[in-house]
Amino acid sequence: MAIDLAVIGGSGLYNFPGLENTSRHRIDTPFGEASGDVVTGDFAGRTVAFLARHGESHTVPPHRVNYRANLWALHSLGARKVVGVNAVGGIRSDMGPRVIVIPDQVIDYTHGRYTSFCDVEGAEVRHIDFSEPYTESLRRELIDAADRAGIAVIDGGCYGATQGPRLETRAEIARMKRDGCDLVGMTGMPEAVLARELDLDYACLALVANFAAGCGDEAEISIEEIFAHLAAATAEVPRILGVLLKG
Structure with a gap:
């Protein structure tokens, strides 16, 4: 199957608006079950594959997502370009609620996740270059489309x-800010590195749902406000990807 673009939807994006003539694919992978079915269909005159990272009912928490199975499933269907849509918190002052960011770097603070396709018996050990974690050409396509x-x-x-x-403590966010982080999220890794191991073009659309702890004026982060901001930013995603696909 020729897939022009694969989209991994994060919190708030559990189906792809405007996807027509859809088919569902449950893919068996060597790494277990993906978060759900991959849905393929027509959008903006091209073939798009969509997978809800947390499941279509948001039942899979970020530390339990089977990132290897998700990327393998998309790759096995013929995807070569993947856009990960991620809900994030803003650390930098200009990255407040409803802002959309296309990041170019990542720092991984996660632990206990399967971070490579190499850690299965008999697999080739690949020391991939991850200096630039996102595919620059795809990043530029997203920026131009927006x-x-x-x-x-x-x-x-x-x-x-x-x-x-x-969510993170104020002290954790302060440390991340000292480290040079501008955004904080829970699903950016190992998704990006697994895409690189499969030689997929990969870029991130980061949708800011809230200021991170200690970075905004709010005394407490409201989950209701987070999802309201996220819904507003998510509504822009099909417009960006539609222009990208039309070239």
């Missing part, structure tokens, strides 16, 4: 990936 769609995005930024599912 510009042509009239949607403001921030080019670049460092995504700090934490374990979750809890």
Whole structure:
């Protein structure tokens, strides 16, 4: 199957609006079950594959996502370009709620996750170059598409990936800020590195749902507000990807 673009939906994006003539695919992988069925269909005149990272009912927490199975499933269907849509918190002052960021760097604070396809018996050990964790050509396509769609995005930024599912303490965010992180999320890794191991083009659309702890004016982060901001940012995703696909 020829897949023009694969999209992994994060919190708030459990199906792909506008996807037509859909088919569902339950893929058996050597790494167990993916988060759910891969849904393929037509969008903007091209073939798109969509997978909800947390399951279509948000039943899979970030530290339990089978990232290897998810990427393997998309790859086995013929995907070569993958856009990960990630809900994040903003650390940098200009990355507040409803802002869309296309990061160019990542720092991994997660633990206990399967981070490589190499750690199965008999697998080839690959020491991949991960200096630039996102595919620059795909990042540029997303930035250009957003510009042509009239949607403001921030080019670049460092995504700090934490374990979750809890939100971070003020002290943890202060440390991440000292480390150079601009955003904080729970699902950016190992997704990016697994895509690289499969030689997939991969880029991230980071949707800011809230300021991280200690970075905004709110005394406490409201889950209701988070999902309201996330819904507003998520609504822009099909417009960006539609322009990207039309070329």
